[in-house]
Amino acid sequence: MSEPKTKYDRQLRIWGELGQAALEDASICLLNCGPTGSEALKNLVLGGVGSFTIVDGSKVEIGDLGNNFMVDDTSVGQSKAKSACAFLQELNDAVKAKFIEENPVTLINKNPSFFSQFTLVIATQLVEDSMVKLDRICREANVKLVFVRSYGLAGFVRVSVKEHTIIDSKPDHFLDDLRLNNPWPELRSFVETIDLNVSDPVAHKHIPYVVILVKMADEWAQSHSCNLPSTREEKREFKDLVKSKMISMDEDNYKEAMEAAFKVFAPRGISSEVQQISNDSCAEVSSNSSDFWVMVAALKEFVSNEGDGEAPLEGSIPDMTSSTELYINLQKIYQAKAEADFLVMEERVRYILKKMGRDPSSISKPTIKSFCKNARKLKVCRYRMVEDEFSNPSVTEIQKCLADEDYSGAVGFYILLRAVDRFAANYNKFPGQFDGGMDEDISRLKTTALSLLTDLGCNGTVLPDDLINEMCRFGASELHVVAAFIGGIASQEVIKLVTKQFVPMLGTYIFNGIDHKSQLLTL
Amino acid sequence: MADLDVPQSKSRDLDKLLLRPGNLVGPDFDPGTELRDDMREYVRILVVGAGGLGCELLKDLALSGFSNLDVIDMDRIEVTNLNRQFLFRLEDVGKPKAEVAAKRVMERVSGVKIVPHFSRIEDKEIEFYNDFSIIALGLDSIEARRYINGVACGFLEYDEDDTPRRETMKPMVDGGTEGFKGHARVIVPGVTPCFECTIWLFPPQVKFPLCTLAETPRNAAHCIEYAHLIKWPEVHGGKSFDPDEPEHMKWVYDEAIKRAELFGIPGVTYSLTQGVVKNIIPAIASTNAIISAACTLETLKIVSGCSKTLANYLTYNGGEGLHTKVTEFVRDKECLVCGPGILIELDTSITLQKFIEMLEEHPKLLLSKASVKHGKNSLYMQAPPVLEEMHRPNLSKPLYDLMGRVQKDTIHVFGTALKNEEKQSSLTKLRVVFKGADGVADMDTAIGA
Incomplete structure (x- = not known):
């Protein structure tokens, strides 16, 4: 095996050559390379994404050394985009790495056509106003978009694409397509060539369960006016019928037939x-x-x-217990069909x-x-436009979640993550961003959240004080572990969107780092 | 919005959590600079494994206020690691993982000290593990998890009334991934279920029946396992198969091809051969990053109390949409590993030899070839031969004397136990009480002897 193929072996086993080729064709744009953005991009660079462009206009500060692995002591005062770009390039020289030293918000406002060159944009740490603008730009240009935000022990990931269609969705569990209750002529005639009453015990225990069940279903239908088992009682009787054909207790093929009997009862036709x-x-x-x-x-x-x-x-x-010959022949019949x-x-x-x-x-x-x-x-x-969700989210969903113990923390954070942007627009800082004045910030955030809820049509809804206090305590901090978690999720979604395999998240994922009762909200 | 007049510290973001009081926090949270500085100064964390999770854990811990880290891993870097083990480069292939990982993180994050241990976990003294505040597990094998779990739970002491003593608890955080899925969990021995309490979470690996391989192969994997498990020993006699030896792998692949052609079975490839023979678990960077971050966040919470702790098992599934779920598992009160231990009452005259024989017959243990350890002291070791010989004279001495003539104490026994009809290495804790020693009344809970 060649070196790149060996290097990617563990992921080729997941998304195959086609998925890898799609990844290597993709060009990714990252907005802001704080820890959230750097960590998201890191996972894609390792996997061998084609190219990336980092857009960030800030300089590395001492505080960045404590939460970002893509800067070090020597980078202080330098362009953060440049430093992160160099460190990320080290991880994989097959990736084309670029950076632009500019504030993403300026780019969104002044040069919207910039984004149309990319397969996908990862937008991190943007406030609401810029999110809405960027979303419009990317929809227009048919560029996939993933929003990511880390905020203290909270955060979100939101995918925004007009439509994402998947052929190879790779579900974990899926009923195999055996047509036991609806055999086509070739399968039926193959089944008829096999005698369940064969006297040779070795042959008897090597008849594949597909054959056993097709025969049993026929036998049942003949004595039940062409119907298959439907009630619980009938299903039990059907299994007993299968069992009655066993000639010894060690016949694995019959055990498999009983376990697979439900496939006979499964509904016909498409889902x-x-x-x-x-x-x-x-x-x-x-x-x-x-x-x-x-x-x-x-x-x-x-x-x-x-x-x-x-x-x-x-x-x-x-795979099923069977003689080699019968199994291979059966396989050929399915393949031919x-x-x-x-x-x-x-x-x-x-x-x-x-x-x-x-x-x-x-x-x-x-x-x-x-x-x-x-x-x-x-x-x-399909994904709603961010603007639509922001101005008109599903109120019933919000209220339902707020009343549910498992969801209330996550939906509370959803409201507060939006409230802090309103707060920042009004007061030119995030609540609790600086030491001092905490009590005032708490009461202002509470008022802001309340007016947001009212605007959304959730009148009379209140958020727990504890959660509001926590949000102020977070003070817009970007913790490395939260960034790594949320950035990790974002990169996983990017891989699904780019390879067109697996199924990306539908909705807005809210991270709740307090007790990990994070939730995917459909708003 | 940045205020340029405020002096900056590296812990700018972390300080928000560590210096400010909060409402949704742990019971012992005591925010302040002292907490932050103590974490840097006194807290030591061991990362077990320097692979996909281990690399992430080291980076995450180094950027979460911890400055004293150790990492242990016996493996060397391979090319197939490079798609996710981000601390390694192509030119590092062949070097010990622990050493390179430690070096890379120290180069990047100043002020962090990481001590690498290029060693098997079993080769460290048990006391080595007691030096750490928390053990973070980034492992891919159940056996290794069981071992560390046994060691960490072995430090746990119980009061007379079977209440676990807090100062002896050695918390662990454990992560695991496979493809787009993973889990993160918190184990506080004596409080939350240990690895052994919930061992059923890991179903036994499915193996093909030998008769299928030998007589009725049906798919490519059957042909590969035939070549690997039946044909190799048949042809090579005593020479054992080495999965890391490319020529061995090639031989198995060629034989599997021959067999597949003989039976008309499609699908044998070199990649599948490696996958089946080495039982390769697919792995990607993003899942490792997510799970390690969750583990590190919990480490930070356990140490500082800065937020609530995960109770106690997080599952993550990103294949079909995105699902995260927290499950609160419960302890097995009779767990051999984290429970109060098996109380064994002995005569002060019983010899070590007799005691070892007893372990074999004890219905709850069925432990053969036991090595016995009392605190730091090995009383008897079955292997290696040099050490066996060194400890052999102990066999004829009374256990009471060997344990320093204390009335009761905990000892560790390590050997082969029969579990689910399978022989497995097992490390177990016993609470030994000596009859007739000072101040001991007859105990009706006595078993054994």
Whole structure:
């Protein structure tokens, strides 16, 4: 193996060559390189992101030495962007590193077109007003955006993208696609070639459970007017029926069949989530539809035609007790069906592209194949504009969370993180930023939070005094550990957005460093 | 908004938490410069492991007000570490992790002292671990966690009424990651569940049945494990397989390919061969950063009381959306490791030899080949041979004498225990009480003897 491949081995096992290539193609812009920004970027540089540009206009102060690993004693008085850029470059020479010594807020106000060159912008430690402006700029330019803020023991991460579609969502747990209750002709005829009453005990205990369950489902349906087990009682009886076919207690294949019996009872057809995606208005394709939606349009046609209510077959089977021969043959039958489904899908995709006036070969075979394999796991994530959330958040969600013990700390911090920006706009400092005058700051923050709640339509809602006091105590500090935690989360979200694998967070993540009862709020 | 007239200190941000009083804080929080300075001066923290978590822990601790750190790791740097173990460079490959990690953090953060230990954790004296205020675990093996947990819980003493004594508690913070998932937990022996109390959180590793490998292989992993576990010993006799030897790995890969072709099984690659044989856990920088930060934040809270403590187990899952969850696990009151210990009543005349034999039959222990340690003193050691021979004369002496003729005390026994039909190394604490020694009435709780 070559050195870069070896270096990235542990992550290639997660997102593969395709994910890595996407990462290496990405150019990232970081706004402000305090510890939150530096730590977020560090994780991406290590992973091999293509290039980064740091925008920060500040000089390194002595206080920065205590919370930022990307500066040292020799950097005091120098450009923070320059210092962080040099230290980050040390971590991976394959990454193109750049910095611009300028205040991000100036850039947002004076040069909005600057941002359109990037794949993604990580905006750290911005106040509300700048967030709203940057969000508009990035939406317009179709640049992905992740906001990150550390504030004492609190903080947030917020993804903002108009639409993020995922083919390879890699769910942790997902029911395999075996079609035990809906076998296609080739699977059925293969199953029929196998005799469950075979006298050889070795052969008997090496019949794969897929075969056992398809046969049992048939047997059941014949004696139950073509229905499959549905009540709890029937399901139990079905398992007993499977058990009755065992000829000795050490038959693992029958044990597996009983454990997998629920797959026979699983509903046929596509899930409500996939249904929802195919009903999305974007699935009515037009000339500017993305490849994803073109393929969804093809999927929709497939399901109501060749698929007979089902998506294209995934084509893989889990390991199960079996003779080698039967397992390999079974595997081939699933693969053949998946390939046949793919060919139908490919034809439909090409036809749709042609109708749209696009080059019919503009979506590659591997992409369509991957889409077919993952058709049951498609995801579409859409994010409200930050401006909309800020001016009109879900009041019911806020009030519900405030009343819930597990959520109240997090939603309290959400309000207070916004209140401190209003405070700063009014008083030209953050509450508790400087020693002295703490009592006054506390009472001012309380008033500010109250008026914010009123503006949001949460009249009569009060925040606990303890939380307000804590917020003032934090005094806009940026602690290294909080920065590392929140920056870490931000970089993980960036990886998901850039590789288009896994599922990014939906909503606003509020970090609660007091007791770790952090929450993802849908506002 | 920065006020340029205010003199700056390196602990500008941390001071907000350490110098100011708060309402949502620990019961013993005493804010002030003394707290901050004492943390720098007197608190010593041990980081176990200088890998993905360990590198992050060292950096995080160094930037969280701690100046006296030690790090222990027996491994050397490999190329595959570089995607996340950010203190290492390509030119460091082959050097001891602990030494390079310590050096890099000290270069960057002035005033921090980190002592590296290029050593196995088992090779340190037990007392070595007692010098630290907190132990931070950045490990990837259950065995190593169990060992450290056993040592830290071994320091815990109980009063007569089985109340744990606070000054003997050795807190640990523990992190672990796999891909986009991870956990961080706080273990305060005697207060929160120790690693052993919740050992069920780690399900046993699934192994393929040998008959599948030998007779009915179905997938690529089966072919690889056949080459690794069956074919290698068959062909190489006594020569043991070394997963870090590229030629050995290549041989297993070639054999796995042959077997896969024979059975028509697809999917054997060199990368998969390494993954299966070395049981590689995928790892990325971001997850390690998140989990280590959580562990360090809890370390800061335990030491300073500057906020509430995590109670007591945080799980993080960033694969599908983002989920964090806090679970409050409860202690196993009868835990062999952090519990009051197994009380054993003995005659003052019983010899060490007899005592070791007894451990083997004791229903709660079933401990064979036991080594025995009393505080810093080894009473008997099974290995290495030199030390075994040195301690052998002790076997015929009464345990009472060897323990300095105290009426009762705690001892540690280390050996092989039979747990879930599997032999595992086990370190256990015993509370030994001698019958007939001064002031002891007959105890009805007596077991053994």
